[in-house]
Amino acid sequence: MILKLIKCHVPVNLKKSFQEAQTYWSDLSEMDGFSGQFGGWDTSELETAYIFSFWEDLSSYQKFMRNKHDRLVQINGQERTYERISITLYHREEPMVIPPIDQLVKCTISPKSDLKSSYVFSSIDHKSHTMRLTFNTNPSSEEVSIQLEKSWNVERL
Template sequence: MLVKWIRCGVVDRPGFDRAQRRWAALREQPGFCGQGGGWSRSQPGVAHLFGFWDGRRSYDAFMAGPHDGIAAGQEGTFEMLGARLFEHRLDVKVGFQPLFADADLLRVALCKVRPGHADHFTLMQQRVWNPAMAGSPGMLRGFFGQDSGDDFLVLSLWDTATEHGKYRETAVSRLSERAELDADVLSVAGDVVDVVGAWTV
């Protein structure tokens, strides 16, 4: 599975919201698996979107065909757009599906891993982070992916902001030390996103 992470700096929030609902047309595209997103909690006017495809071939076919026609409806509503692609490496909880209807909050983390440390970082994700997150109340499902280099995406879906807050307060520091995170990563950047149900496809 392939995920496309899109980050937009929005200048016309109502217009962007209306246009985002038109992406329901994705349901008709071969290989499309699901899409969801919402507004950043920490950065006003920033929207995050996550689109899932069954592989690169179907994604490329969509980009070469219908994409521009759907995207045209959103022109002028944002001033900045960044997009990244990540290939699935691990589920954070067994049986990941790109479903968003039951999620209230998304946590996204971009980890820039030191050269030569990707294997250890992935092993620690599998042995330390994933079991802890999977066992946390309120954590619904998650996706761990890698780009063509040493950047990794960790996306987790939570049923409430409260449960995510409890996990962050009680577990993150301890797990970071156990996983030797500082030895593996150059930086970790992320955001917490309030899910907009109307954007779910």
């Protein structure tokens, strides 16, 4: 399983445009290998948006990037709605069940320093409408809480 973690710095004056552009990603639901996507705003850094996109495998993700990604960005104009973006791909060898995205309200990113690779996420814990994702990050990193936006959800068809 592949998790694409997207982090964007969105100035206050562009937040509405960013929100609107996020709703155009519904075409992902038709992509082979796509498992689901959701995102929202960091509750302590209000100009920071996170998007989490799950793929069955790297080849499905790469095929989407080659054939569809740039066209979707061109249609929604999202590149004009943020100042900075960082993208990290994480993997997990074992398959995981993604909880029903429409039931999620909050996501928590938790650091963990004992994983073998910095590009591994180790767990998804779905309780009380909150998804907890654990990553190998700097041990001094603090937990991040994200208030999810329902309009950003994309579920696999």
